Amino acid sequence: MPLMLKLPLVALVLLLAACRGDPIQYHTLSPAQPAGQPRTNMDIQLEQVSVPPQVDRAQMVIRQGNSGLAILETQWWGASLADELRSSLDEQLSNPGAAKLLLRVDVQRFDSIPGQYARMDVQWRLRELGNEAHTLTCRNSLQTPAGSSIDELVTAHQQNVRQFVGLVEQAATKMRCP
DSSP states (O other), X not given: OOHHHHHHHXXXXXXXXXXXXXXXXXXXXXXSSOOOSOSSSEEEEEEEEEOXXXXXXXXXXXXXXXXXXXXXXXXXXXXXXXXXXXXXXXXXXXXXXXXXEEEEEEEEEEEEETTTEEEEEEEEEXXXXXXXXXXXXXXXXXXXXXXXXXXXXXXXXXXXXXXXXXXXXXXXXXXXXX
């Protein structure tokens, strides 16, 4: 092969090698082991789920220091964070055929700090379908220690979601905030 053809070919190979990034790893808020049967005889359907816009993306966002955020380009949720949360809650709260309650979830803070904790501050409303008189509005702050790896951080967030599901089920049974 003539030298004139080798140099562009070598340059192309080097350019492609430089562009290769780390593979994207995907994470989910749905636990690997389903929670089993719902602990309430109510079918809790999600009316709305919202999360802060700073973290509502496919890429994971972690806090850095007191005021910084970092978007992790190789660590992604399986969907946007709001969709991941909706899917996980729906999976754990659905009880088809039972009396229906509607749940509106407004996550006001969703912090991820590797090596420290995962935190979710949430305001939520539970109401009977078609009966505005039976409405309950609650607020909870859930925080679970997390290891330094992203997998440990995701597991801590999954634990927060499981705890939240337990609080919603408790409220559905007693019709008062836990």
